[in-house]
Amino acid sequence: MRIYEAGILALLPLVIVNAIPFPPTLHITPPIQQTGEDQGIFTGGSTPFDGPKLNFFNGSASDWWYFDAVSMDGSTHVTITFLIANLTSAENFVGEFTSINSVIFTAGFANGTTYQAFLPAGDAIVTTAGDGASGYWNGTGATFSASHDMSRFEIYVDLPVFNVTGTIILNSFTPPHSPCSIDIINASQGLTDVLGWVNPVPDSNTEVNIAIGDDLIVFNGTGYHDKNWATVPLAETAAFWYWGHVRLGPYSLIWWDLFLHDTTEINHGYLVTADSVISVGCYGLKVRPTGFNSTFPPSGHSGNPQGLHIEYEFGNGKVFVVDVTGRVEWEPLFQVGGYTRFVGQGTGGFQGGPVYSGPTLYEWMRYIP
């Protein structure tokens, strides 16, 4: 296991992080995979924070930009993911895919109806300006664009085949961070040495205006963006993980509890408010399933748990405790194990302090037979 930099930031006031003034870049990834050994970037400083992280794509590699928005009551949401990956050999999906470039759009309405649009793409074109990335997946009608400092993202969808049009605008109020640090320049960007993750938008004030046919999804809520990449198939890198985010009153919490096939547990927590980073690091966080189907560790036959219990200890006697429950909103078919995305409500706060409720989106990924 790697040793990570970690630290308790006891209510440090937010400071402007000195970004490196990267020159603009342009990356074009064709829809056909290449052969050879990929190289991924797993430390900051040499390329834009939200930029592409792989030199090219063989059948094992993935690079994706993920966005979500959830209404404040947790009843309604949208997600959109811009992917470069062979979805069968690198990401474990079942299906026949004609391109390694794709966009997946999902939505959930207040009445529980879920929606999915899958869009194969031609070239995936990514430009960077400062640390921000903008993407154009040719032929899909979906784009994203970022400000240089990643404080604002605009996503446009115009998917004629599906009658989906609209915008998702994220205005971040939380500093971007690397897995174990708010340093976006010199810190590691690896959850493991082959799995990368950075979080340009931990939480944001987000405006959603989407029409799906005659149905509207219009709300102002919470929004999130991360970027993920791997040089080897995901099913080889991890056994299972619990990832998610929740807004609780003034607090925004991001969690990762990732288990490797050798049972190593890698955890990551980020607790932040609009004024301060309360804690960031790769220690002290634990996520366990609760209620029905909460067998732990889970097997490939375990059903979806009713909820998750998250405890985040800061080493100074303080503990942030959250329980989340949600509806199952997306469950694509996997070759091994499965994937479940939940959207709903979280409840919690500092142990002994005020208890807050708020919107959450979380996932349970498992590559276990």
Ligand SMILES: *[C@@H]1O[C@H](CO)[C@@H](O)[C@H](O)[C@H]1NC(C)=O
């Ligand atoms: C892709 O490259 C990685 C090296 O980063 C290597 O481990 C993997 O075997 C390669 N995959 C294929 C299908 O060539």
Ligand SMILES: *[C@@H]1O[C@H](CO)[C@@H](O)[C@H](O)[C@H]1NC(C)=O
């Ligand atoms: C993905 O990998 C599979 C298995 O190696 C291969 O059959 C398929 O053609 C690849 N898909 C693309 C779009 O390259």
Ligand SMILES: *[C@@H]1O[C@H](CO)[C@@H](O)[C@H](O)[C@H]1NC(C)=O
């Ligand atoms: C749920 O709401 C959507 C959007 O308004 C609508 O299209 C759908 O028919 C509704 N489903 C049910 C079962 O009422």
Ligand SMILES: *[C@@H]1O[C@H](CO)[C@@H](O)[C@H](O)[C@H]1NC(C)=O
């Ligand atoms: C997008 O795809 C179309 C159709 O294949 C092609 O004519 C066009 O040049 C492509 N645009 C870019 C920017 O790659």
Ligand SMILES: *[C@@H]1O[C@H](CO)[C@@H](O)[C@H](O)[C@H]1NC(C)=O
């Ligand atoms: C899109 O809208 C048109 C016109 O209302 C309709 O004929 C078509 O069936 C819709 N397509 C889908 C995928 O909903």
Ligand SMILES: *[C@@H]1O[C@H](CO)[C@@H](O)[C@H](O)[C@H]1NC(C)=O
């Ligand atoms: C990053 O590391 C370089 C080289 O060690 C150092 O000069 C620079 O000050 C560091 N930047 C930050 C933000 O820590």
Ligand SMILES: *[C@@H]1O[C@H](CO)[C@@H](O)[C@H](O)[C@H]1NC(C)=O
């Ligand atoms: C969302 O916020 C914007 C800007 O404050 C406002 O113009 C808009 O009406 C709000 N939308 C909803 C659905 O509340």
Ligand SMILES: *[C@@H]1O[C@H](CO)[C@@H](O)[C@H](O)[C@H]1NC(C)=O
């Ligand atoms: C637990 O998971 C199983 C699938 O393995 C499912 O059939 C069952 O309904 C789940 N239990 C509850 C209470 O939802």
